[in-house]
Amino acid sequence: MRFKKWISATAASIILAASFSTASISAEETRTIADESIYDVLVDRYFNGSGNNDIDVNTKDVTQFAGGDFEGLVKKRSLIKDMGFTIVSIGSVFETETYDGQAVTSYEKIEEHFGTSEEFLNVIDTYKKDDMSIMVDFPLSKVSENHEWAQDAAKKSWIKATENGLVEWDLSNTDVQMALKEALVNFVTSYNIGGVRLTNITGADTAYINSLIDTLKAKNPALYIISNEESDANFDAKFYNETNEIYRNIYKNVDLDSSNLLKYVDPYLAGKEVPAQIMFDSLKTNRFTFDSAEQNMFPPTRLKAAYASTLFLPGVPVVQYGSEIAMNGEAGPEAHQFYNFKTDEELIHYIENLQKLRNESSTLRHGDFKMLKNENGFIAFTRKSAEEEWLVVINNTSKTNHVNISQEEIGEDKELRGMLDSDIIRANKDGNYAVILDREVVEVFQIIDKRGLNVSYLVALGLVYVLFIAFVIIIIKRGRERRAIQDGEK
Template sequence: MKFKKWISGTAASLLIATSLFGATPLAQADEVQKRTIAEESIYDLLVDRFFNGAGENDYDTNTKDPAKFAGGDFRGLQDKITFIGDMGFSIISIGTIFDTDKYDGSMPTSYTALEEHFGTAEEFQSVVEAYRAKKMSIMIDFPLSNVSPNHEWAKDPAKQSWITSSNDGQVQWDLANEEVQAALIEAASDFVTTYDIGGVRLTNLDGANTEFVNTMIEALKDTKESLYVISNEESDANFDATFSQETADIYRNIFKNVDMDSAKLMEPFSGEKPMQIMVDTLSTHRFTFDSANENMFPPTRLKMAMGTLFMLPGVPVVQYGTEIAMNGDKAPDTHQFYNFKIDEELIDYIENLQTLRNKSATLRNGEFELITNDNGLLVFTRTSDEEKWVIMVNNTSKTKRVDLTPEQLGDKKALNGILNEEKVRLNEKDVYPIILDREMVEIYQVKDDEGLNIPYMVALGLVYVLFIGFVIVIIKRGKKRRQEQDTAQ
């Protein structure tokens, strides 16, 4: 079974490599510095729920009580750097990591000290450096309000005027108070300076006016020009990427079943800033929960959603566990400890999608043109001066066909299907007929029609040679084992 998976993975990798033969090369180091957030993809996780790499910080942990700390830590993030990197994410958002009364960081007690369950400052710095060495950056959450009553500021008698209210067991700062504003800006800026992280997500913005938030964003970027600053809330502030809960709901509702109204799919792309696009958030029920309630098969639904999100304009954001179809209605059930012993089919699918996206600047920021959008049937192109791609999403209950014309693609072209290995050429009716089975996504690279794809044929031949070689080895081992058994008898 493992060999079968290896063969299919090898074939897919070789196909991708040969399909991208001659395409735009990967960005060099100086080009990476000029990237915008629209070219990134974000993996959103909770440190405590990911991987336990160090036992010495596991005091008062209980993996059987979902409300308790489970043991995930900074060393665990470093141990799993290859796992995350192989999926192709460029930004790892790890939530709030300050001292906290609660595992998910929602009850911080400091803006300086790190949570001891997660590890030491030195271990965190090691994580930041390790990910940076692999061309990935770490993003942390910085909550502007809604902290624990045990927060060091809340316990300071001199700062009692900073507190405006206390609801749901959390303390709310007076974000209109200039002293509070200055203290928050200083704390966040000091953290960025100390640890050289790649991004900050400002959370709990309620009560913060746009002018203050913009001042904070400017201060953070003055500290580090390349820093990304975003939020998980709607705001008119000058964030690098926008967020809309309605957008997340649109994608969740379109892909949780087939034949859904997809008319609103394009709404997120009307703004000047790139939109964060996702089907899950860590504060809501899981997409798997929604699709299962529709009596649909969640892994297939997730393939449809991921195959679309990674190809559309915007910033793909994937919550940890989405790639293993993690289920749950609400926290803490939606914050399960990560299961690394699960089937990796969906993980491999995401890896293939991101391999394409990361190797092609056109798929990240090329011109977008919508061709078809009809109740789950979606066809669009991503184009640049260097290359052109056609993406077909058949999120319907029937096989679909769409005819593209030479006016749309050009004369004497061929469409090389990447995920399902299909090739489309101009037919006798002078159209390019693309046909896709139900609940499938295909990504076509538009190339000049030069007949047989020699690199691909060579690569495919190599896969078969490897397979035949493996079979021969197994047969010989079997014969040798039988001979040994006969001799022993």
């Protein structure tokens, strides 16, 4: 069984590498946030790479620090890189009283549980060498009541309210505004990060947030600035509270209403808004796995369909750590489990294949979008440019389903080449391209001129079996050598 999976994975990788008619973004092209995909992780919950900072770590209490650190991010970066993510959002890195960085006590000091400032710089530099950038959360308010500013009697007027141990700054106070701006500028000039996510922005007016964005962009024009709250400010990507619920309510089960799929995609397509952050999971909510399991569904299958929409619809994919291993849990610490690196990797390889397509095709990121069918979970859409044409089909229903696409839509003498299962579809006698998918299956087709045999697939398959035969020969040869040695000893 494992060898069969190895054959499929190896063949798919070779086919994907041989199937593109265009390359990924060149160094000369301008990169935008719509070219990126964001992997959201909590430093403390990823990997414990060094015991030097395990201060009062308690892995048995989910509310306490668990030992994950900057060194762990460096040691396990290959997993994130292989999945094709280009931005790694690591939450707040400032001195904090809680593992998730939600009780910040300083805007200058780095949390010692995570490591030193030098180790943080190493994370940034190491990921940059692997073509990934680091994004960090900066909370504008709701920090610990023990924050160094809150302990300064001269800054008493800066505090608007205190609740549950958290301080809410008066974000209309000009002194607070200036101090926050200075802290932000000092941080981004000290650390060459690729992005900032402004959090806890309630109470800050749009004009002030825009001034922060303008100031940061002046320091680093390539810096991406987003938020995890709704705002009319000039963020690089738009956040909508409802997005998470829309996508999880479409994909947590089969045959569900998918009419809202493009609710926050359409404004971007119409040129009225910047791209939306597209996600089906969130660090603030129940895990998607939790919701799909409550529906008595098999989470990995549900996740495959959700990933296809997240990665191929126009927008900015945001994926929570652990979704690729079907991490479970209710909202809060239970949903922030320590990452298990010994789980099945089927979903991980699936994401690798999807991301390889997305990263190597600018058309799948920026091409013209057209929805062909969207009926209760059966979704088919095209992405087209002068260089390439693609068809994405998601059958998130309980039965085999199909879509007939006319030659006027696809073109004459074309064929659809499946990237995941290597299907080939050509026009039938009625002049239609009939795409039939089994239940709960996703396929991505490249639309190309008809060219007969799938040479790349045959070559890939032949290479795989040549490797297998060579492997068997080596095993047999080694077995004979061992028997010869054993006979000689006798």
